[in-house]
Every structure is written in C-alpha cells, then in structure tokens.
Amino acid sequence: VRAVDTTRANPRQRQLIAAWSEVRALAGVEMLLSWDQETMMPTGAAESRALQLAAVAGLRHERLTDDTLLATLAACEVDALDDPAAAALAREARRSVDRARKIPAELARSLAAARSRGVAAWQRARGANRFALFRDELAHLLELKRQEAAALDPVQPYDALLDEYEPGTTAANLEILFEPLERALSDLVRAVASSAGRVDSAALRGTFPVDRQRALGRRIAECVGFDFERGRLDASAHPFCMGIASSDVRFTWRAEEADFRPGLFGILHEVGHALYEQGLPVEWLGSPLAEAASLGMHESQSRLWENHVGRSVEFWRWLLPLFREQFPDFPCRRAEDVWPVLHVVEPSLVRVDADATTYNLHVAARFRLERALFDGSLEVDELPAAWAAEMRRLLGLEPTDDNHGVLQDIHWATGLFGYFPTYTIGNLAAAQLFASACSDVGGLGEHIAVGEFEPLLGWLRERIHRRGAWLSPAELVHEATGAPLGSAAFLSYVGEACRSLYG
C-alpha cells in the first residue's frame, strides 16, 4: 500500500483533494451538529438544529454534485490509468460523486422529509405498541427508497443500497455468508437449549455508581490507546462514535447503576470505532482515502475490542484489580469467575439485548426481510407476520408484541435499508482479524493480561486503520488475514464458549 503523496500529486489531483477537503469539512460540521444534539443541546433547540443540519447537508450535496468537481475528477481518472495511488483516489471519489449525482434533488428532498416523518411515526407506534401506526409512513419511505435504489442500479436495486455501507457487497455474496452461519448458529442454540448447563449470575449483582463507572471507562479508553487530545468521551442516551475530524473523534456512552455491562462494553465497543477513526491515514487527509473502508469494517473494530478483548479471561486478569478498586463489593475474585456471565447464550426477542451467539440470527432475519421487501416478494402489510416467522425459524421464539418484534429498530424508520448486514460482516471480520492477530503477534493474550494493548493496536493500525479506503473491505480482510471473509473464526469463537459453558 502506497500513500497518496500530495507533494507529488499533479495540479488536478490537488484540485480534487482541495474540493474534497471542503466536502469532508462540511460532513464533519454535520457530525458536530449531531453530536451536540445528542450530548449538549438545550431541549428547546430541536427545530433550529434541524434547519442547521438541512442547510449544511444541502450545501455539501451541492458541492459534491458540482460540475467543476466532476470535470476535475474526470481529468484525474485519465491520470490514474498507470498509477495505483491516483486510481484509488479517483475510484473512491467517483463512488461518492456518482451516488450523489444519480439521485434526483427532488427525490433527495422527499426522502429527507419522509425520514423525519418516519421517525416521528415510529416513535408514536412504539408508544402505542402498534405497527399499524407506522405502516403508512414505512410504506411511503419504502416506495421512495425503491425509487432511490432503482436510480442507483436498475438491475440490482437492493445491492445499490448495500453498496453505500459496504462497497462491493451484494445480496448474492451475503447469501453465501449467511446461509451456513444461520444453520450453524441455529444448531448451536438448539444444543445449548437442550443442555443441562447453567450459569451462575452472581457476578452481575451489585451497585455500580455511574461516576465510578465513568472513571474506570475513561481509564480503559486511555489504556487501550485512545488519544484524548484528539477526541472526547461524553454521555448520551444512545452511544455512538463520530469522526468529526481525524483530530476530533468523539464517542459516547450510557451507564446503568444496577448493571456494569452496558457501560463497560459500551465503552469498549465505541472506543473500537474511535481507535479506527484516530488511526486513519493522516497523510491522505482531505482525500476520500482517509475514510474507513466500510461500516462492516468499522463494526469489526468495535466488536473486536468489545468481545474478543473485553470479554476474554486475559482482559479480566488485567481489569479485575482496577474494577474492584472502583467496586470493592464485586463478588468475583478471579477472571475465570467473571467469564461465564459474559458468555451466556440465551435466545431473546430484541437484537440489541442479544448475546454474541444469537445476535447474528437477528441480523439474518432482517437481511432476508429487507431483501424480500426490495425484490417485491414481501409487502409492508405482511411484515409483522414475516417477522414472526423468521424469529420462529431462527430462534424458536415468537414476538410477544410489536415493540418486541417488527417495531424494535429505528433503522428502517430513518431509511436505513441495506445497513443491518454490516453488523454481521463486522462480527465475522472481528473474529477473523482477532484470530490472525493472535497468530501474527506472539503472546498477545499475555500482553493483554498485563494491560499491554499496543501490540494488538499496532497490528490493527498497520493492517486496517492506516489503509483507510485504499482497498475494498473484501480485499482488506483478505490481505490482513490471508483468507476471504468467512464465518469459520466466528463460529469457532462462539462454539468454544458454548462448549465450555454448556458442555
């Protein structure tokens, strides 16, 4: 991987990067407006904030679809024929420009309005626990998203949606990934259900004051390598991470006093995202290559730190003394005593509460339903029944009501179709990357057990973070691990935990 050496860039490339820097700066401004809305904004300011966001988003879209930018890009594409750095630059710019130009301005405006009405309707429907109250807005939104997808790719419209979040991924690829994964996980869930094993939940009992959780969480973030001179940690109702700029990465968390898990694993999850953003290639700054490769790759980083590091015995060897410093009444004295409660397998109705093993079955269900919505084989009115059927098939459970079924996620209400599969891509990639890191880096577990995270972070920096969007996500995983993305490493990870706990 060669850097885009901007000192050697020709005037057209420099012009492209200059225009791109402005577009990226505006994207950063939109992120700051959203971050502020979730963490700082006074409650009364929602309406003015919506205007501000719309104004900046509109201007960014204008810039991205500017004819001068297109002409500059076309000139760069000619230059790129015999230069891989220039080719990568032009390819990523072309991706964004084409997407932006293919969607008619009128459709973009209708979509923005439908998203905002969609969220409001979803919230009302959640309040009443009735899908019927969401049905019309969802149908309208779906119709507009079908138009958008058709404008992007008339032949494979759903693939065009997937491609926004996971460049190069198609429903056909996903099918190859999901089909054996579903089968193996369903078998595992059935085996667990019929086993006699059970986990003592003593480790979960206790009171964990939020300020102490915050102090511990901040310390963990520092120890794993987050640079607080180039970022922040704040509280918000729904944790997230935003790369406002590579020097301004902000992540948030949310804690519960009665349960340390949402806070601790929330910090580890979001700091995984944050480390990726802080590790993006500064030498390509302002170019479309200084971005994460995809949402799936982003999720691979958060899941790696949350699950493969944060739930491991080795990590708890290091953490437990610090943890007991903050929470002296914590009943577990050995890392081995904590480990079981962090690996319980239990089918449940709500994705965000699901354990690592059953989680991907929730994603699989959404993938199948989305795909059916876009190939015309499923209509909105059939969605609740189809949802229930998928839950029965994959998890052996049936939703008790709409809130625990088809109404549980906000994604579709905001127009995010083709987004769910990136969660599973992230889970699979996390396992595969962690397995490779373990074989590449000698004694990784021993390092983690004494709080040395640099060997792991260094491996991720070199193999993933510093490569930005140079490679496609598929190429990136292949280069980093020597194999295409698959479910073997993930199945081995959850399989071992299940066998250990449930025999």
Add this chain to the structure above:
Amino acid sequence: VRAVDTTRANPRQRQLIAAWSEVRALAGVEMLLSWDQETMMPTGAAESRALQLAAVAGLRHERLTDDTLLATLAACEVDALDDPAAAALAREARRSVDRARKIPAELARSLAAARSRGVAAWQRARGANRFALFRDELAHLLELKRQEAAALDPVQPYDALLDEYEPGTTAANLEILFEPLERALSDLVRAVASSAGRVDSAALRGTFPVDRQRALGRRIAECVGFDFERGRLDASAHPFCMGIASSDVRFTWRAEEADFRPGLFGILHEVGHALYEQGLPVEWLGSPLAEAASLGMHESQSRLWENHVGRSVEFWRWLLPLFREQFPDFPCRRAEDVWPVLHVVEPSLVRVDADATTYNLHVAARFRLERALFDGSLEVDELPAAWAAEMRRLLGLEPTDDNHGVLQDIHWATGLFGYFPTYTIGNLAAAQLFASACSDVGGLGEHIAVGEFEPLLGWLRERIHRRGAWLSPAELVHEATGAPLGSAAFLSYVGEACRSLYG
C-alpha cells in the same frame, strides 16, 4: 412597532425570508463551531476546526451574495414603499447584502488569512512583551482593512467600519458623545485621586470554591430570567455569549477562587447578553429583523445587569443570604458593606480590569487612535508612543510595558477596528435605559431587593428585546427613554457613587 406577519407576507417576501433563514442557520452553525472550540473541542483539533469554519463562512458568503437573493431583495424593496414592516425587512437585508457584495472575494480571503496570522503574531508579541513582533502583521492587516473600508465607503472609510457594529453611527456622532464624557470623567478621576476617601477591601477577602460559585451563578441566571431549556452555561477562558439560534443561546463564564468578582459579574454580564438573545422577536424568526439592533445595544443589556443591577445595594439585599449560604465565611453581613468595594475608582493600565468610571476613558483612547490610523494621521510605528500619550492625557498613567499598553487587546489583531466604541455606547445606553426603567416601573428597587426581576426584564423585553433590528440603535434608545443617547445618566450614576465613596 408592527410585527412582520409572515402569513401576510407576499411570495417575494417569503422567498427573501426563506433565503435569509438559511444564511442565519449557517451563521448559527459558525457560532456552534466557535462555542465548541472554546468549551469542548479537544486541543489537537484546532486545524480541522479552522477548515470547518472557513468552509461554512465561505458558503454563507456565497449565499449572501447570490444574484437570486439580490433580485428577490430588489423586488421586496419595491413592495416596501408603502409598508413599514416590509421596509424594515428590506432595509436590514440590504445592509448585509451590500456590505457582503462590496468586498471583493480576493480581499475577503486575504483578510481572513491576515486575521489568522495577526492573532498568531499578537500572541507571540504578548509572549515576548514586544510590540515590534506584532508590528508587521498589524501594518498588513491595517492596510487590508483600509482597503475594505474604502470599498465600503470611499468618502468616510472609518464610518463604514463603525457601521458594521453600530448601524448609523459615525465618527462625528461619536465625537459629540466622547468629548464631554472624556472631560467629565477625567475631572472625576482627578477629584477621586485628590480626595482622602479610601475603601476597606475586607469584603474581597476569602476563598470562593468554584463549584459553589457555579451553583450560585446558575441560580442567579435562572432567577433573572434565563431559560435553560433554550440555552446553556459553560466554562471558557474568555467569557462570551452566542445566539446560535433564538432557542439555543449559550453563554460562558470563568471563575477565580480567590476573588468572587470575575465569576459573579461575568455571569451577570453575559446573562444580560443572553436575555437579549432569548428575547428577540420569534414572530420575525429567520428574517434579518430577528437580530439585536447593534453591538452597543447588546452591551447595554450586559452592562445594565452587571452594573446597574448587580452592583446595587438592592440586588445585594436579595443576594447576600444566598451568597452567605455558599460562602459562610464571607465577612459582610449587610448589603451596604459590600457596596463600597464594588464601586472603587482607581485608574489602571488595562481596560478589562478597569472600574466602571475609568473604563470609558480606555475606550476613548482606542477610538481616537483608530480614527487617526484610518484618516492617515497616525502610522503603525507611532502607535506605542501615541498609546502612551493618550493614557497620560486621560488617566494620568503611562504603560509600564507593551503588554500593559498597546498589546493588551486582541481586537485589532483579529481585524476588529471600529468595534471599541460600542463598549462605551453600551455603557451610556445601559445607564440611560436603567434610569428610564426606574421611572417607568414603580418600585423597581424594591422588586430587585426581593429577587423579583420580572418587572425590569418585562420593561427591557418590551422596549428593547422584542424590537429586534426594526429600529436603528439611535431610534431604539430614543423611543425607549424619550431622549437621544447621551452621557448624562451614566455620569450621574458614576458621579453619585464617587461622591458617596470619596466625598
């Protein structure tokens, strides 16, 4: 004063207001970027923040100078001939559009760069306490500002700069205001210097923990009428207030543990600005009329709450029990014991540390120097000597070094020429408005003494805040007080305090 009834606005006016709303939203975004920079931003993010600010400011300028907007405005001006509401709308829009269009884009870019280099040079010069290190950048900035002023008004260039901050104000008007003020204040300062009176500073001794100051300051802000659902209070090195939107007004403060005054009067000063922003006419929202009338009018609101309310015996009758709750060791038991230390008169070298009486002499000096820089009678190399001469003439003091003289303010380094006079306009207007409020509202002092601030705030809302930019600042003061702006009320306020303290 009639509202701009947007339901009755014709299509052209609605089009103007729609375009204006976008410009105002972008201005709000710039404010949020700056607010965040001063309060939240990680230290390493300065460079990316500068890019973000430049991107949004550039787009806002583009929008403001857009030919379509100009055509819409011209159409509105025709409609405005027989409609005062439409006339005020068109007048204020024209002011901003003309200013923006008259400054060549190349000059605007040079100025932005020169400002940023100017601040850096000023900081270096402050660090070395040597004006020579600031001289070249200041000279360059001044040259560009002279070009800008000439582009705006070739006949009276300095007036064009004043007009940005204080619409309608000219150097000739200011001369009429400053000349007698200077004379009267210099006499007062000499009288105090030769008097035998002295003030016991016992009230200032003590330790005032910052968290307790914060709790008290927040309570005061609430009591005087600040709506925390439409705003925030945070800490920053240099206190300020920003109307990001009328529903999102943020002010900041800074406290010292050894002295309660910067924190307390900082809160009262900034909350005065904040109450103005929260009181602007919501029914004109998105139009240029929903803005403060001028910087001087803004400063009148901050100074009114800081000095005329916050330093009064009546206010301390209400505050002292709350104050002693937080600071039980505070030695004063009666409001009358606190009052003297809040009214000490003592000539000093630094404007921001000056008392209410000598403060305007600092401003007068800067006004005379600026004016001379722009009429060509003073050159940058002569500035330190001219500064010393003004200090000698007005305050009987000579700067000990550059940092306590010509290098003390950041304003000129950021290109703010014509800005200083608004401080004195604000001080004079505060006194005149408060005197009128006292005669219009029965028993205002008694209300304040029991913590009832609504009668005063209600008067300010009606006479000042809700009028937005409908009237010029001169008309606004005249309508609110029945007289043109003058120094009589202010001189009576400081004169009485001096006589009471120094005989």
